[in-house]
Amino acid sequence: MASEDSISSNPLLQNFEFPPFDIVDAHHVRPGIRALLQQLEAELEQLEKTVEPSWPKLVEPLEKIIDRLSVVWGMINHLKAVKDTPELRAAIEEVQPEKVKFQLRLGQSKSIYNAFKFVRESPDWKTLSEARQRLVEAQIKEAVLIGIALEDDKREEFNKIEQELEKLSHKFSENVLDATKKFEKLITDKIEIEGLPPSALGLFAQAAVSKGHENATADTGPWLITLDAPSYLPVMQHAKNRSLREEVYRAYLSRASSGDLDNTAIIDQILKLRLEKAKLLGYRNYAEVSMATKMATVEKADELLEKLRIASWDPAVQDLEDLKNFAKNQGAAEADSLTHWDITFWSERLRESKYDINEEELRPYFSLPKVMDALFGLAKTLFGIDVVPADGVAPVWNSDVRFYCVKDSSGNPIAYFYFDPYSRPSEKRDGAWMDEVFSRSRVMAQKGSSVRLPVAHMVCNQTPPVGDKPSLMTFREVETVFHEFGHALQHMLTKEDEGLVAGIRNIEWDAVELPSQFMENWCYHRDTLMSIAKHYQTGETLPENVYKKLLAARTFRAGSLSLRQLKFATVDLELHTKYTPGGTESIYDVDQRVSIKTQVIPPLPEDRFLCSFSHIFAGGYAAGYYSYKWAEVLSADAFSAFEDAGLDDIKAVKETGQRFRNTILALGGGKAPLQVFVEFRGREPSPEPLLRHNGLLAASA
Incomplete structure (x- = not known):
């Protein structure tokens, strides 16, 4: 047991103006979180005894409980993302089930739920501000989605699923991080990395120094390549050595898909549990659960993705033709059989040639x-x-x-x-x-x-x-x-x-x-x-x-880049609507099937990108990756308000900026986003500005 002294001096439990990120350590996590949960449990019991359907007796004490947990847990979770250690991981893993148990207990509190329902049904409802009404409705909806209405045995099953899902998503992201860290390729012969710019060579030498090659320099090496983005991307863009590109691409694509770090079974289990959770709540699939708290519906999301896919397909096919022709003119042996590890390299060469822009020179x-x-x-x-x-x-x-x-x-x-x-x-x-x-x-x-x-x-x-x-x-x-x-x-x-x-x-x-x-x-x-x-x-x-070339290059390969996002969004929705865990089709079969309509070059049979698709298996984007495209429609249309006002008219830009601040940036979750958008734009959103910005308008007409 932690002593009283160590509890009272634990930085996680202090009243702080700003979190003490500099002193929080793995050994504070277990005693700190356990003591915090004990305090919050007592506060929750007190609230349940004294709750009344009024702001001071319901919402204010509830906010204090929710806020305290989210601030302290947010602090250690943040440290895990930016300053990960095996000790911190182990400590978080140990107390996480206790934290989830408390969140479920809080979310499934009947007396709090009934108090919110009373507020919703009371004659005073109409006198509440819009933000307060949204808050009450969100609390009721969240309670339903966290299983408040389930019978005891069903609720127990639901809670087990929630615990397991939390554990699996943590394990998923740890595997991705560890698999990314695991790959290291040391190069001693400069010919092997011909084409790579000085900035990349400097980074590779710095990485080599950190691994004990203290004499490494950008000019003479050795050079250490990793799968971290600042290392991976330059290799794919600039390495003339095709076999090096292939090796690094295959390593990147197969992260967390084999051995101890294999995420395949974890993904299957996550999808199975999400489906079970959806069925318990009375939904047909997990996508419907996800959409319950979003602007879109499954049908509307599908419709938008398909509309954008049709607009992007022909331009993407043309992109590949342009690359093949360019590579052929450059005398590339692989011109007729360009594949995944060639696309980024030749795109970069074509972009340099077409717009005379060199990323590195910029x-x-x-x-x-x-x-x-x-x-x-x-x-x-x-x-x-x-x-x-x-x-x-x-x-x-x-x-x-x-x-x-x-x-x-x-x-x-x-x-x-x-x-x-x-x-x-x-x-x-x-x-x-x-x-x-x-x-x-x-x-x-x-x-x-x-x-x-x-x-x-x-x-x-x-x-x-x-x-x-x-x-x-x-x-x-x-x-x-x-x-x-x-x-x-x-x-x-x-x-x-x-x-x-x-x-x-x-x-x-x-x-x-x-x-x-x-x-x-x-x-x-x-x-x-x-x-x-x-x-x-x-x-x-x-x-x-x-600058003019940068502007012209903005729509370079827009069809291909759009399709890539549409592929991620579509495979996400497929896995959360039509896929049957344990059925005849594997997750990789689904990926291959979706790719027929969303990838001009079919993926490799051994493509395992799903094993590192953290957005949907360890982030908040499950059955929600389409949100990027959905919001892109909103954001392009919002920016077109500035274009309409005149981007060179500083007075008009400032006035429009103030309106954006007073609506989109000011109203938070206190007003429905569609209403907020209409308040800013004066009308409902249209996908046209997005297609215009991407140079895809003609294709969709």
Whole structure:
């Protein structure tokens, strides 16, 4: 047992202004979470005894319980994602079932559920604000989806399923991380990596040094290739050595699909349990459960995916023809039989030739400090906010992490956020994400203030600084930072004070990507891009002709890139609607079947991409990957409001930006997203702006 002393000094249990990320360690997790759950259990029992269908006696005490758990669990879960250790993993794994058990107990509380139903059915219902009505309806719906209405034995079965699913998704993502880390290819002969740019060679040498080859340099090697994105992508784009590309591609594609790290059985079990859960709740399949909290229905999602697929197919077929012809003209032996490990390489060559753009030559124009300055400048223009460095105000988990304060036009702080930019393959999961630390809340305000301010994380995995050079980014990495900042803005600029529906909370999942994808559009806006693109050594601005080429290249291979996303979305829906776990068709058969209509080059028979498809097996996108496309329709249409107003008319841009801030960014989960969109745009969304931006409009006409 943990002693009273160790409990009282446990950083997870302190009242903190900002989480003590610098001192929380694996050994705090077991005693800290257990003591917290004990406290919350007592608070829940007290609430159930005293609950009344009123805000102070129902919602406020409930929010305190939900918030405390999400803040503390969020803290250790975040550390697992950015500073993973075997000890931290083991500790989280041990207490996780206890945490899930408490969440189920809370979500299935009959007295709380009945109190919410009473509020919903009372004559005072119409006097509640729209945000409060949404909050009540969300609580009732969540309770139903967490099994409140099930008989005791059914509820027990449901709870077992929830526990098992939580465990499986953690195991899935650990296997992906471990499999990604496991692959290392040491190269000593420079001929093998011909074509790779200096930035990649510098990164490979840095990786070799970290593995004990202390004399490794970019020029003389040795070079260590891993499956981490900043390492994997340059190999696929630039390595002239076709067999190296094949080896790295096959390794990437088969991650977590064999031996101790094989996710195949885990996927089958996840799908089986999700289907059982859906049936217990009275749904036909898991996709219907997923859609119960989204804007779309299964039919509407299918309809959109098919419409976009038809618009993308012929352009994608043409993309491949163009590549074959180009490779043939370059005298490539493989021109007539281009396959998966050739596409990225030859696309990059064709892009360089067609638009005379070399990704690597652009890097010096995109140094991280300049990119962030321009991003914050854009936020000031559009939304009237100032983002100022606040390093040292809050503890951080790594010395590379930056901390910022967001201020309104009067100079008052309205939010804070952390930014962790660089790839750290040994301890940090790949990808990029934004998450909440605190949500805005009236109930959780500290003494002396009327509201607790929102705090967010932004995490990326971009190329770290090499030697004395700053982090020099690819254009895609620039888009990623803009994307994650869009999510953060919706969390931070909310004006909603009801904590359970503030910021990104309670926003239908298929609308969540709207502000993030909206922000990406600004990377192509001339004034914005020119304010970013300054050479890190000379300060010279990106030449005008290069900007024009970047703009022209925006629709390069748009059909192929669109199909790729549509394939992910379609296979996700298929697995959660028509697939029968344990039936005659395997998960890989489903993948192959979907690919017939969504991949111009059929996947390899041994393709195992599903084994690392974390979005749907370890993230929140199960039967929801279509949300990216759904929200892309919304975001392209939202950006077209700025195009209609005139992108060069600064007054019109500011007015439209203010309207975007007051609707999409301010209303949070307190209003239905379709209503919020109509309030901003003046009409319902249309897919036309998306097809136009992607150069696919003619194909769909």
